[in-house]
Amino acid sequence: MLLKLENVTKVYQTDGPAATILEDVNLRVDSGQFICLVGQSGCGKSTTLRLINGLMPPSSGKVYFKDKPLTGINLQCGMVFQNFALLPWMTVTQNILLALEARGIDRAAAAKRAAFYIDKVGLDGFEAAYPRELSGGMKQRVGLARAMAVEPELLLMDEPFSALDPLTSINLREELLDIWADPNLAVSTVIMVTHNIEEAVELADRVVLIGGRPGHVVMDLDITLPRPRHKNSEAFTRHVDSIFSMMAEI
Amino acid sequence: MADEIPQIRRFSLGYWVGTILVLLAAAVLARMLHPFNHVKSHVPASVWQLPQDAAWSFFRMVEAYILSLVFAMSVGVYAYTNLRARRLILPILDILQSIPIVSFFPAALAVAVWLFGGGRLGFEIAAVVLIFTGMSWNMTFSVYESLIMMPRETTECAESFGIRGAQRFFTITLPVCVPGLLYNSIVSWAAGWFALTACEILSVNNQKVALPGIGSFLQQAANSKTHPLELNLCGVAVLLGIIMMMEFFVWRPLAVWAEIFRYEVAVSSITRGHTGILGWYQRGWLPRAFVNYVIFPLTNGVAGLVRYTRGSAKKMVLPRMEVPALIIRVWSNIQRFAGWLLIAGLVLGGGYYIVNIFRHHLLPPLAEKIPAYIGFSFLRILIAYVLSMLWVVPAVLWARTRPRAFRRLSSLSQTMAGLPPIALTFIVISIFVEHLHMGYWGVEAAGMVLLMNGVQWYVLFNMLGGIAKIPGDLKEVCNAMGLSRRQQWRYLVIPAILPSLFTGTITAFGGGWNTLIFSEFITYSGHTYNLPGIGWLLNVASGSALPPSGKPLPAAQAQALLFAAVGCLIVLIVVLNRLLWKRLQAWAADRFRLDY
Numbered sequence A: 001m002l003l004k005l006e007n008v009t010k011v012y013q014t015d016g017p018a019a020t021i022l023e024d025v026n027l028r029v030d031s032g033q034f035i036c037l038v039g040q041s042g043c044g045k046s047t048t049l050r051l052i053n054g055l056m057p058p059s060s061g062k063v064y065f066k067d068k069p070l071t072g073i074n075l076q077c078g079m080v081f082q083n084f085a086l087l088p089w090m091t092v093t094q095n096i097l098l099a100l101e102a103r104g105i106d107r108a109a110a111a112k113r114a115a116f117y118i119d120k121v122g123l124d125g126f127e128a129a130y131p132r133e134l135s136g137g138m139k140q141r142v143g144l145a146r147a148m149a150v151e152p153e154l155l156l157m158d159e160p161f162s163a164l165d166p167l168t169s170i171n172l173r174e175e176l177l178d179i180w181a182d183p184n185l186a187v188s189t190v191i192m193v194t195h196n197i198e199e200a201v202e203l204a205d206r207v208v209l210i211g212g213r214p215g216h217v218v219m220d221l222d223i224t225l226p227r228p229r230h231k232n233s234e235a236f237t238r239h240v241d242s243i244f245s246m247m248a249e250i
Numbered sequence B: 001m002a003d004e005i006p007q008i009r010r011f012s013l014g015y016w017v018g019t020i021l022v023l024l025a026a027a028v029l030a031r032m033l034h035p036f037n038h039v040k041s042h043v044p045a046s047v048w049q050l051p052q053d054a055a056w057s058f059f060r061m062v063e064a065y066i067l068s069l070v071f072a073m074s075v076g077v078y079a080y081t082n083l084r085a086r087r088l089i090l091p092i093l094d095i096l097q098s099i100p101i102v103s104f105f106p107a108a109l110a111v112a113v114w115l116f117g118g119g120r121l122g123f124e125i126a127a128v129v130l131i132f133t134g135m136s137w138n139m140t141f142s143v144y145e146s147l148i149m150m151p152r153e154t155t156e157c158a159e160s161f162g163i164r165g166a167q168r169f170f171t172i173t174l175p176v177c178v179p180g181l182l183y184n185s186i187v188s189w190a191a192g193w194f195a196l197t198a199c200e201i202l203s204v205n206n207q208k209v210a211l212p213g214i215g216s217f218l219q220q221a222a223n224s225k226t227h228p229l230e231l232n233l234c235g236v237a238v239l240l241g242i243i244m245m246m247e248f249f250v251w252r253p254l255a256v257w258a259e260i261f262r263y264e265v266a267v268s269s270i271t272r273g274h275t276g277i278l279g280w281y282q283r284g285w286l287p288r289a290f291v292n293y294v295i296f297p298l299t300n301g302v303a304g305l306v307r308y309t310r311g312s313a314k315k316m317v318l319p320r321m322e323v324p325a326l327i328i329r330v331w332s333n334i335q336r337f338a339g340w341l342l343i344a345g346l347v348l349g350g351g352y353y354i355v356n357i358f359r360h361h362l363l364p365p366l367a368e369k370i371p372a373y374i375g376f377s378f379l380r381i382l383i384a385y386v387l388s389m390l391w392v393v394p395a396v397l398w399a400r401t402r403p404r405a406f407r408r409l410s411s412l413s414q415t416m417a418g419l420p421p422i423a424l425t426f427i428v429i430s431i432f433v434e435h436l437h438m439g440y441w442g443v444e445a446a447g448m449v450l451l452m453n454g455v456q457w458y459v460l461f462n463m464l465g466g467i468a469k470i471p472g473d474l475k476e477v478c479n480a481m482g483l484s485r486r487q488q489w490r491y492l493v494i495p496a497i498l499p500s501l502f503t504g505t506i507t508a509f510g511g512g513w514n515t516l517i518f519s520e521f522i523t524y525s526g527h528t529y530n531l532p533g534i535g536w537l538l539n540v541a542s543g544s545a546l547p548p549s550g551k552p553l554p555a556a557q558a559q560a561l562l563f564a565a566v567g568c569l570i571v572l573i574v575v576l577n578r579l580l581w582k583r584l585q586a587w588a589a590d591r592f593r594l595d596y
Ligand SMILES: Nc1ncnc2c1ncn2[C@@H]1O[C@H](COP(=O)(O)OP(=O)(O)O)[C@@H](O)[C@H]1O
Pocket: A012, A013, A014, A021, A039, A040, A041, A042, A043, A044, A045, A046, A047, A048
């Protein structure tokens, strides 16, 4: 088992009263799965992802990665952010190199790897461009290339397509599936947060619905439809409907 | 914008670092070629000395600026990373920022003289430290604010990818601070020039020490019995020349270059148009050759040297290792302990020092005048502020739709803010006192003009910044709705600039308190003109002015008076800030914020 969340609870302590966002979240993830976390906005999806990455500790409960409890940042993860989190003062290549050099990969190898992944996400020709010269879709490709370039065992994505226009996000979703299926690439396990149910059913092996106040796992649905999936097929709509009706109940 | 990028890349961080290092090297070289060993109480103003004086002052400014940069980065980052320290650092900075720099004089002088003896080195260091006290606080705030405003995703990204230590500092922390730091550097340089006179003429134990420099030149020129006007004009011309050269060679290209460090795409209109040496560089082959073969080799060569040494140092770094948790815990405890020790030492030492001063003079002479004089001075600042607003607001509203005028005005505010009051003294005194024969009210009028010079540019600068920040789509929608000019002012412009107006007001009052030292005690051509106010009292306490008795106060009494006056000022300023300005500012920032 790659990842296990055991009775994870998260309490945010801000100026006002403490807010319990997540309570007793339990989740097991095996290698090679594509998982989508869905739920209404504000239910704690991003929080869950950050707990998995080790960006903050759970208030109680434990996160296990490969059976070892997590104590800090998990560098075996690569994160893709909703608003890209690119540094505006660095070119595409520099943004990716930064992540590689942080891991102590030497310069020559890092440069080769960066070029490889820039090519993979279809950004060749833009190596020296600054983020502000790129469209939203291209920025997110850089974000994806950066996360994959560290060759993580677990790829985390927080609403990676929400800030993009619909057409761009359809294209990028397809490319993501290609990349995920590519045997040459290291990425095998993906956890993606989205609030778009159809997107989740289109991409995932397994859809995990988080809901309630405080949030917990209310539904864990395996999706075994063959890929590519067709949105208007009957099985597809059935899955979407069942998730929607579950969401309406909570 | 896009076509400018190749040029911007050439004016890289290396240009800034290189410029600073070239200047520092020049400063050190000058000191070595021209060793100083004795101090003088009086440096006669001579036009032939002027270039040398200007160079000395410039080097002092550069040194103080480097000190400020280092201070701002380290304290700003510390306040950002350490929540507990933040709660202490921010209020202290807030106070330091708003008290007149003359308050630091006794401490800086005492320390410098104690450490380096009464030789010129000690006074040089004291002068640099004093300029530093006028430059660094706003820069520190800007570093802190840039870090606080940094998008949360950026920090998370850094942590998620394990970017830390020096790598994080140079690739994230420092770049994030660049735009704010640059804007505040311009303000700080203006503040430094403004305070230069006071920093170059020091008085210790009722003895005056004048360091060669443009600030003391101006002071001596104003007191010259033979050619005050001519000497002053020469001094002012040289000073304005330096300020404009700085703008042309340093601030303008850096402002264009710093656009790359902004998160938002909007290009601020302050940096549009006039781009200093950058525009020059783009225009023709001769300037380009000059920049390529003279400026770049110099700056980039030095920067390259730094990069080379850093690179070879990097090759030797040890592989990353995990520091055991125990060591981290012990180390952070040691740090915390040392921090508390430092604070305790400062509080106890300071307390002892103050108690010792007041032991003999519970009420130093003139102390009973402090409340009334603070009142008079406050009234003067208020009037100066109102008078400034009377022309600044119409000017800004008028310039809003005229880009050229807008740029001119912002350029003017940056240049004029650096003009020390002493540079204007000769004009105002000769007009109001010598030609109009207005007597006491002439001195009041002269002081008011000087005071306005310390107040109005801050208001102008901030209001222009507020105007520049109004989003284009709001302007378009107002035009589309066919709102008249007057309606646009009422419904768009005035609400949108209110937050900047309050920020400007706070800085303007800070500037006002700083200017009082110069506007309430004016010396010109052998005459001295006093106004009853806290500025004059501070001059008496620091030994620059004589008390009514005509005999200088004994050192102990002078110190006690200084502490009492500064203490009262601090209390008043803190109360005003807390109860009035900060609340108004928070209200305006909340009520009229432009994002929703
Ligand atoms: N750092 C934080 N401090 C306090 N409250 C937070 C913090 N981050 C998120 N929250 C709150 O926790 C809740 C869940 O946030 P989040 O995990 O981002 O939700 P989602 O990603 O599902 O929309 C929200 O109500 C949000 O306001």
